Amino acid sequence: MERLHSSAPMPAHLRGCIMALGNFDGFHAGHQAVARRAIELARAQGRPAIIATFDPHPMRLFRPETPWFRLTTLDQRERLFAKAGADAMLVFDFTRELAALDPLAFVRLLADWGVAGVVTGEDFTFGKDRLGNVGVLAQLGATIGLVAQAVAPVTSPGGEIISSTRIRHALQSGDCATATRLLTRPFTIEGMVQHGDKLGRTIGFPTANVDMGHYLRPAYGIYAVRGLLPDGRVLDGAANLGIRPSFDPPKELLEPHFFDFAESLYDQVIEVQMIHFLRPEAKFDGLDALMAAIAQDCADARQILAGTPHLA
Structure with a gap:
């Protein structure tokens, strides 16, 4: 090519x-x-x-x-x-x-x-x-x-014309399923894993921080995701996309936490597939409440991903 x-x-x-x-x-x-x-x-x-x-x-x-x-x-x-x-x-x-x-x-x-x-x-x-x-x-x-x-335009089963505009609207409303169907694959963000403030690892949920670059900003919130590594491995995880309202100062990032994975990904280019929107971003009263919410998000993401086929 x-x-x-x-x-x-x-x-x-x-x-x-x-x-x-x-x-x-x-x-x-x-x-x-x-x-x-x-x-x-x-x-x-x-x-x-x-x-x-x-x-x-x-x-x-x-x-x-x-x-x-x-x-x-x-x-x-x-x-x-x-x-x-x-x-x-x-x-x-x-x-x-x-x-x-x-x-x-x-x-x-x-x-x-x-x-x-x-x-x-x-x-x-x-x-x-x-x-x-x-x-x-x-x-x-x-x-x-x-x-x-x-x-001629291609239409979805409901008769609507498939377009990039329609896909953007779906992503901005958190409708990953519609975006995936129209794209024929999940919306995928590619970027280099950056060094961050490493707060995630201190609470047991290390993340791979990825800058959003010039991508469309989907709905801010928590997602079930899949990570595609340069060596071909596929990792399930949960990610926060947004400005992290529980931390100061706010900073827009995509922060996937990959399950049962402890290797360093710094300075590697990875892809993150947005599979399912779990909930909007929220600010929690204290670290214990935050950790409990993240644990629940991870449990929900595991369940969703277990029933979701891999698409590339």
Whole structure:
């Protein structure tokens, strides 16, 4: 799996590719349908298959004050795209210059890179002021030999269109089950384990502190989680996500405590899957009350995770 950038020429062995084109933050079931169609076309025609994404997200460029909302990092997307069967990931460096291109200039840019075909979702827009849509893409592409197809939205069993916005709303309300179903895997936060104040170990519940970075902030509270370690091990645990109201000073962190695990994880990059929201954050009157609540959270998380299959 190769990672390409729009600032560099397309490698010769990937020219003539079929490209799945979109932002694909989350790479949920709808995004996967677009990628699957592009890869099917590529394989049928004996061409390379590339999945493209944009970084930064266009909203970050035009509305920099927007709270963090990412569902995946580029590293996570690269692994997801590889698992889907793509030969490469292309990262469009989303600059004001790229955003200012008119639709025809953008389509010509694709052709200059040697893109033979493009697959998008039906809601895909592009070019200055988002004047380009799937109809414009197909019309302009036909004039220069670039084939374009659009994939219809994927709906959930209730008939609602699967979207990153819907997934974000689910996570912000603590509905991990809906997010998992729409993503086809749990929402997963990846980060380096930091040195903290080590308060958890003093009360018998050591935690691996992970900064939230640019991820969407799900509902603050206590979660049943699974940790994925660099060596492939999977650990069950309970985590606090929030500002730790029982401690001073407040500091936003994801703090997973992994059951029956005593090894050091400092300076390792781990993934934490958010499996189930247990309860909101709370402030307790004294250490004994806090420890009793954590013990109950761990018991509840163990029970939930025992009945939850592993999804990657």
